[in-house]
Amino acid sequence: KAGVTQTPRYLIKTRGQQVTLSCSPISGHRSVSWYQQTPGQGLQFLFEYFSETQRNKGNFPGRFSGRQFSNSRSEMNVSTLELGDSALYLCASMGAGPPYEQYFGPGTRLTVT
Amino acid sequence: AQKVTQAQTEISVVEKEDVTLDCVYETRDTTYYLFWYKQPPSGELVFLIRRNSFDEQNEISGRYSWNFQKSTSSFNFTITASQVVDSAVYFCALSEAKAAGNKLTFGGGTRVLVKP
Numbered sequence: 001k002a003g004v005t006q007t008p009r010y011l012i013k014t015r016g017q018q019v020t021l022s023c024s025p026i027s028g029h030r031s032v033s034w035y036q037q038t039p040g041q042g043l044q045f046l047f048e049y050f051s052e053t054q055r056n057k058g059n060f061p062g063r064f065s066g067r068q069f070s071n072s073r074s075e076m077n078v079s080t081l082e083l084g085d086s087a088l089y090l091c092a093s094m095g096a097g098p099p100y101e102q103y104f105g106p107g108t109r110l111t112v113t
Numbered sequence: 114a115q116k117v118t119q120a121q122t123e124i125s126v127v128e129k130e131d132v133t134l135d136c137v138y139e140t141r142d143t144t145y146y147l148f149w150y151k152q153p154p155s156g157e158l159v160f161l162i163r164r165n166s167f168d169e170q171n172e173i174s175g176r177y178s179w180n181f182q183k184s185t186s187s188f189n190f191t192i193t194a195s196q197v198v199d200s201a202v203y204f205c206a207l208s209e210a211k212a213a214g215n216k217l218t219f220g221g222g223t224r225v226l227v228k229p
Contacts, residue, residue: 031215033215033216033217035217042219042220042221042222043204043217043219043222044219045216045217045218048215048216056215056216058216088156090158092158092217094215100146100208100215101148101160101163102160102208102215102217103160104150104157104158104159104160105157106155106156106157107156107157109156
């Protein structure tokens with residue numbers, strides 16, 4: 001099976017712009033989660049989508065949003081970018097039911113200047 | 114609220130030495146899952162092992178082993194006979210077993226440097 005794929009791998013944006021990141025889960029996985037990784041805050045959960053519905057959300061401002069399509073692919077959007085949004089954004093997919101192992105993609109490295 | 118603490122920020126060893134990574138967690142749930150992930154320089158998080166809260170049996174998988182002790186809320190991980198390729202950041206993570214929604218709570222990570 002192909003693993004989780006994320007596009008683009010690297011992105012440079014300017015403050016105030018918006019950005020959309022994409023994630024394709026492992027075939028058959030319906031749950032997609034997003035995480036932000038920064039040197040200061042570590043790995044933090046953003047949100048999880050399952051069957052096109054957001055079913056769990058972390059403590060991030062409303063500028064961070066996401067969606068999931070019928071084929072389970074997911075997109076994450078960040079509007080009005082701030083310097084502090086520079087991070088590695090990781091997407092993870094998971095199969096149904098326990099044991100809740102999440103498989104991660106290679107991440108998108110976002111730099112905001 | 115869940116919390117995972119990895120007190121060791123960095124460990125340096127010489128190849129073939131054993132490495133033990135400490136992890137302490139907090140959760141109010143009685144059913145939960147614990148994980149170890151490895152993050153090599155490429156950035157991708159690689160799943161290593163998982164343990165259910167209701168199974169305290171410790172196991173060995175190849176060069177990896179883990180020691181899960183519910184009484185002390187610890188889930189330590191050992192790499193036996195370390196190799197240079199084991200150099201990476203290792204994360205301990207906790208997931209509560211809820212029907213609606215899942216999220217991983219990660220520790221701060223431990224950087225392991227294996228020198229030849």
